[in-house]
Amino acid sequence: MYILLLPLLAAPLAARPFDSLPPARTRVAYEPAGRAVTITVGPFRLPAMGHDHDMMMMMDEWAEDRSDLVTWPADTWLQGFQLRVVDGAGRELSRRLLHHWAVIDVDRRELVYPVAHRVMGGGAESGDVRLPPTVGVPLPAGHRLQAFFMWHNDSDQDLEAVYLRLTITWLPGNLQPRPAPVLPFWADVDFHPGEGGANRYDVPPGGSTRVAEFTVPVSGHLLVLSGHLHDYGASIRVEDAQRGEILARVTARRDADGTVRGVSRELLGLWGPGPHLEANRRYLIVVVYDNPTRTPLTGVMGVIGGLFQPDDVRAWPAVDPTNPDYQRDLAGFLRASTVAMANRTRMLP
Structure with missing residues (x-):
């Protein structure tokens, strides 16, 4: 279960408040x-x-x-x-x-x-x-x-x-x-609340690896992990920042031309409890993109999402x-x- 997504690139309309136009029927x-x-x-x-x-x-x-x-x-x-x-x-x-x-x-x-x-x-x-x-x-x-x-x-x-x-x-x-x-969760490699397209970034020729740190306020287990990548995306992984240990990894399913057709869904809790995240411990989301072209890839994203089982759901903030x-x-x-x-x-x- 995933989990996206974010407010994306859209400038405010100066003549109208945000909610002045009705939502769709x-x-x-x-x-x-x-x-x-x-x-x-x-x-x-x-x-x-x-x-x-x-x-x-x-x-x-x-x-x-x-x-x-x-x-x-x-x-x-x-x-x-x-x-x-x-x-x-x-x-x-x-x-x-x-x-x-x-x-x-x-x-x-x-x-x-x-x-x-x-x-x-x-x-x-x-x-x-x-x-x-x-x-x-x-x-x-x-x-x-x-x-x-x-x-x-x-x-x-x-x-x-x-x-x-x-x-x-x-x-x-x-x-x-x-x-x-269980509760769905997500984490973005470049999240900026309310800043529209600020959660997107460019990938130079040759590819890149982008890293962001996060913590969780309540301990629990990762049961399911998937993600969102744009074309030429390769993988996303979650690491323990203190031990350098890879806790989970998902990969893109791509055509030969780099078009992303899907991202793997890892059932981490199928044969066991799944990786355990500790409250307030430092973790990393690591997003890898290939870029075999001669020009930068513009406006890409890297987001993980999945299911989290808190040790005590009553402790959820x-x-x-x-x-x-x-x-x-x-x-x-x-x-x-x-x-x-x-x-x-x-x-x-």
């Missing part, structure tokens, strides 16, 4: 019998980006759309999700139309950062997720969720009436025996909406979506 179907909640957002018109998509990503058109705030209806254990991009007739379209997406819980904080919790998400290369019934993500009734997502139509054809459809599956909160509580990083991060999401919604060709009336 959102429909929520609560299905108690099927133990599912389906969130549908749209419709959108996706203009063709063609061969200029890399340049557009460096401009204000690279902006996120968002759903309404969705109030979660019951005390549950989240079990997984299925995301689809569909047309007006419900036919599936390519998942690669989404550069990335994320659902945030504004009422819970992240593991690594004091910002709103990314409950689920992924990139174009990410798949659906289904957890075993022995574990679950605790989600209380009343928590407020919001989806943010970035379209990426790099074809030469405009697409009309495109929808994002997200189905979240769950188990009842009073289930016995209780699932083991409470969210602090007054924290400056929390506020900057959320403002960055809203700013990016305001830029997207200001482009009136993107959302259909």
Whole structure:
């Protein structure tokens, strides 16, 4: 389960507050019998980006759309999700139309950062997720969720009436025996809350290795690890900064031309408890990119995400909406979506 993503490059609109434009139309179907909640957002018109998509990503058109705030209806254990991009007739379209997406819980904080919790998400290369019934993500009734997502139509054809459809599956909160509580987490090799495209960087010819340090406020085990890389990305690993030990590593699945088609998903807790992270101990995220070309790779990212099982879920820090990083991060999401919604060709009336 992953975990992205971040507010991306989008300048604020001086004439409007961040939330002055409405989010995309959102429909929520609560299905108690099927133990599912389906969130549908749209419709959108996706203009063709063609061969200029890399340049557009460096401009204000690279902006996120968002759903309404969705109030979660019951005390549950989240079990997984299925995301689809569909047309007006419900036919599936390519998942690669989404550069990335994320659902945030504004009422819970992240593991690594004091910002709103990314409950689920992924990139174009990410798949659906289904957890075993022995574990679950605790989600209380009343928590407020919001989806943010970035379209990426790099074809030469405009697409009309495109929808994002997200189905979240769950188990009842009073289930016995209780699932083991696990929580999604992520860490970025270059995270700057609310600063848009500041979490992207360039890779010179020949490639690069980029490193960032992080800590966690509560001890626990890494159960699952995956990640997000752009083209020519090679691998991401987590290291113990004090011992120099590699705790986990994921690798890119690439075509011969360097196009990243996916990132491995390591089930670290399948045959054992998984690597144990200690509260306040120093760890590293290490991102490796190849670059066999003669020009720099611009605007790449390196993000890990997965599942973390805290030793004591009650020790998870409470969210602090007054924290400056929390506020900057959320403002960055809203700013990016305001830029997207200001482009009136993107959302259909």
